[in-house]
Amino acid sequence: KIGSGGFADVYKVLLINRIVAVKKLSNEQTITEETFYREVDNLMEVKHKNMVQFLGFCANTEDIPVKDPELEEKYVYAEQRERLLCFEYISNGSLDRYLSGELRGLEWNARYQIIRNICEGLRYLHEDKHMIHRDLKPQNILLDDFMVPKIADFGISKLLDDGASKAITKSPWSGYCAPDFTARGEVSFKFDIYSLGVIITELVTGHADITLKCQVLRRWRYRWNNSEGTALMCRQIAKCIDIGRQCRKEDPKERPSISKIISYLDEVDSANGRSSNPDDEESGDSQIIPGFNYLLLVEPLELFFPFEINKDISCPLYLTNQTNCYIAFNIHPASQLQYCAKPNLGIVPPLYSCRVNITLQAQDKAPPKDMLHDEFIVMCTQVKEGLTSEDITDDIFSKERGNLVEEVNLDAIFDVQ
Structure with missing residues (x-):
């Protein structure tokens, strides 16, 4: 057993000379046959380098005889369902193990590639498969041997329906939950965008608090021994801080789509790297150019x-x-x-x-x-x-x-x- 949650236990299993991760759904979850097979069909269609690969499933329903407490000689038959979902096993654990402040942990280039790959996985889920994750958080982003992130548990919250939605707001990870959901129960693609904004902020700074770009850049420059790093790296950091802030707007209509987020990243990585986004805050060369002189x-x-x-x-x-x-x-x-x-x-x-x-x-x-x-x-x-x-x-x-x-x-x- 390698993990457990409110809806399932996860096991590391050797299956025909291959290690896989098997998720055993809780028996307490009432999932109809029709719903289960429909969502399994959807999971089978998800194939992307930044999504954990779904391999197959096992489903079994039995009627278990249980003595009637009122009539000791009589039995009632309780339906017991077993649901096992099989996924590829990802060796390096979840992203939350690698979150740290600017001065320690992963170098910037590694963090930035993780951000870009998470965005690519979410774009695939939203635009190619028209799926909402509903529970995007560092614990549901796994890293392979090459530190490539893979989004996990997509479709599981939808499969478990209302029970999952209620549990999200009560879980210790509810800081990733959009306010429009906690206040009104609204679920849309912008739900995931809010969660993504928190994750991006944590990858840049090590914490979820929204921080001024100048403070973040100061700490990265200190890690680089007060060298300038590169102008591109500073622009990437500044842009990610902007994106994290925009993704966490109170009004979901003001949050960017995943394609727009990727276009912002493409823009900053381009030759001129200048932003055309009017929503950028703290704009100005002194916030982005590495040679910015601080008061002290x-x-x-x-x-x-x-x-x-x-x-x-x-x-x-x-x-x-x-x-x-x-x-x-x-x-x-x-x-x-x-x-x-x-x-x-x-x-x-x-x-x-x-x-x-x-x-x-x-x-x-x-x-x-x-x-x-x-x-x-x-x-x-x-x-x-x-x-x-x-x-x-x-x-x-x-x-x-x-x-x-x-x-x-x-x-x-x-x-x-």
């Missing part, structure tokens, strides 16, 4: 704390001002752990570097496993010459007041021996 160069973006009980642990952070302006900064942690940043706020003069010591104050026990990763936010903005640290207030970093404010996210990693 913040390094490192990963802070490593070799944890020891009852001992203060420090990590240096460097803020470098490569501009001709005065830049104010403010540093604060995202969690409730006790940190001390010296200085936690200040002003960096032009062409100057400031060192900040961030100290995790002594803890009497190690953080739990789910808290070995933490975050800091560095906010910075341009200020007038002559101001001092005492003049820095929260209002300076208020975007509502029209100030240009950059936010830099730092990862804190605890190394617990």
Whole structure:
């Protein structure tokens, strides 16, 4: 047994010198013979390099004698159905195992090829087979030996009909579920597009939150050792952030079709790579061109704390001002752990570097496993010459007041021996 869900258990099976994946549908699902065979016919027709290949099925119905609780000498016959679906076995597991932030995990080219291939598989499902997946999520995208994604469980939600639809909204993966479905029960191709938008965002950033392109590009450039990478890679990242945002529009009519999404990707990969899409947000060369100058160069973006009980642990952070302006900064942690940043706020003069010591104050026990990763936010903005640290207030970093404010996210990693 290699997996289980609300509707089926999955088994790895050796069948005539070939390993296959067998999905055993739950007996609790009431599927009529007519519905089952109709959907199996549809599954048999799905053949695409980015879809898990359906190989066959086994169906059996038996009447099982059960003693009548009211009449002990009498039996009633309960119908018991067995439904087995056989698929090709995909060796590298599901996509959720490979999702990570920009600084770790898969390189950008690998992530981008996964995005493109998922889109090609969904285009085939929507436009060639006129099928809605209904449950697109990283757990239902499998990766083969060459990291080529294959969409799984297509047609299963439709086969299970209303029971599946209700379970989707209650599942831990409901973050991939379109609001038009959760609010009104609407199912359309745009249902899958919403799910795709969340997946694309996660592949680019490692999380589902919609993030500014400049923040994402900063982290990718840091991974590339502050080299420029390539202009094409930066355009691809920026475009994927745009697509993820558009796919998650509240109104399904405003979400692009899968063909439109692929045309956006084709466009960015073309020779000029310039977008003609009027819906692109944060447009402007400073967001896309790799040589964009930030207010402050913040390094490192990963802070490593070799944890020891009852001992203060420090990590240096460097803020470098490569501009001709005065830049104010403010540093604060995202969690409730006790940190001390010296200085936690200040002003960096032009062409100057400031060192900040961030100290995790002594803890009497190690953080739990789910808290070995933490975050800091560095906010910075341009200020007038002559101001001092005492003049820095929260209002300076208020975007509502029209100030240009950059936010830099730092990862804190605890190394617990």
